[in-house]
Amino acid sequence: MQQVKIFIDLTRLNKxxxxxxxxxxxxxxxxxxxxxxQDTKLFIYYLILFFLGSVLMRSAGCIVNDIVDKDFDxxxxxxxxxxxASNKISVxxxxxxxxxxxxxxxxxxxxxxxxxxxxxxxxxILAFSYPFMKRITYWPQLFLGLTFNxxxxxxxxxxxxxINIDILLxxxxxxxxxxxxxxxxxxxxxFEDEIIGLKSTSIKFKKNIKLFLGFCYLSTSLxxxxxxxxxxxxxxxxxxxxxxxxxxxxxxLILKQDSEYSCLSMFKxxxxxxxxxxxxxxxxxx
Numbered sequence: 001m002q003q004v005k006i007f008i009d010l011t012r013l014n015k016x017x018x019x020x021x022x023x024x025x026x027x028x029x030x031x032x033x034x035x036x037x038q039d040t041k042l043f044i045y046y047l048i049l050f051f052l053g054s055v056l057m058r059s060a061g062c063i064v065n066d067i068v069d070k071d072f073d074x075x076x077x078x079x080x081x082x083x084x085a086s087n088k089i090s091v092x093x094x095x096x097x098x099x100x101x102x103x104x105x106x107x108x109x110x111x112x113x114x115x116x117x118x119x120x121x122x123x124x125i126l127a128f129s130y131p132f133m134k135r136i137t138y139w140p141q142l143f144l145g146l147t148f149n150x151x152x153x154x155x156x157x158x159x160x161x162x163i164n165i166d167i168l169l170x171x172x173x174x175x176x177x178x179x180x181x182x183x184x185x186x187x188x189x190x191f192e193d194e195i196i197g198l199k200s201t202s203i204k205f206k207k208n209i210k211l212f213l214g215f216c217y218l219s220t221s222l223x224x225x226x227x228x229x230x231x232x233x234x235x236x237x238x239x240x241x242x243x244x245x246x247x248x249x250x251x252x253l254i255l256k257q258d259s260e261y262s263c264l265s266m267f268k269x270x271x272x273x274x275x276x277x278x279x280x281x282x283x284x285x286x
Contacts, residue, residue, distance in 0.1 A: 010066065010083045010094065011059035011101075017271050019058035021181070022148055024274030025174045026050035029155030031281040032170060032227075038159075046112075046158055050151060053108045060101040061127055063094050068131035076192045078260075116158045123150040134193075138204040141186065145178035166227060173223035180216035180248075181270040183209060184255060187263045209257045217248040224277070231284040240280035247273040 012018050027047060034043050066073065066084045073085035083089045109120040126147040133140035149171055156167040179201065186193070186202035187209060194203050205212040224241070225232070232238050247269060256262035 006083045012062045019055045020271050022058045023054035025149040026151035026155045027278040029152035033156045033159035056101050056105040060098045063098050065131045075196050112158045113161050119154045134198045138199045141179050141182040141201045145175035149174035173220045176216045176219040180213050185267045187257045188260045214252045237280050237283040240276045244276040
């Protein structure tokens with residue numbers, strides 16, 4: 001049982017916010033691609049596959065991140081008790097878990113068409129380079145955005161076997177969304193990170209985090225409104241869209257960057273933001 005607990009802590013399976021923030025963009029891409037004349041069972045099947053893939057790849061990503069950051073995590077109060085940082089598990093065993101998780105994710109990936117498989121394999125470059133970005137640039141959140149939202153393009157291609165400008169715009173909107181919420185998340189550790197030499201947008205914009213957050217969320221909102229302009233009206237989709245937009249505004253207004261509780265609460269709110277945008281896109285034909 002102790003090993004099970006270590007595995008859960010290592011993969012953050014006890015913190016579902018991580019894999020849900022990976023899954024929601026996939027659900028947006030699927031819903032945006034979905035035509036109600038298509039097979040509903042196929043849509044649900046793909047939704048389940050992308051959810052499972054999100055859980056597996058997020059878990060593998062957490063382990064890789066902890067292996068790379070092992071020495072840094074020991075120096076940060078929030079992360080010093082992570083399994084690798086506290087030497088509860090070896091790097092070798094952790095890597096074996098990564099191999100198993102990635103193998104299972106690959107079995108899911110090959111259920112899709114060739115374009116989606118190629119896109120999935122290509123995303124591995126982003127996924128495994130992200131943990132190193134905080135050492136070399138103040139923009140690791142940008143790389144996280146590129147990585148975490150790649151599922152939008154994969155989901156679209158899974159349904160349509162192609163890529164178009166609209167889905168790339170949706171991808172761009174999600175990148176800005178991630179830039180915002182991960183800057184909030186990073187604010188929890190920015191003082192300790194700065195001391196030990198790590199970089200982040202939280203540190204870069206520490207004097208104007210709300211301004212930067214507002215820019216990111218405004219960019220997300222404008223792109224989403226552009227993509228959804230044909231469906232805006234008195235309908236259920238627009239109600240869900242308004243809730244999504246209000247959730248972003250609420251974060252900007254309420255965030256207290258010097259409060260760890262406030263940062264974590266506003267970060268977690270994005271789980272609901274992602275859910276309501278999914279509902280908005282899904283119900284455009286209702």
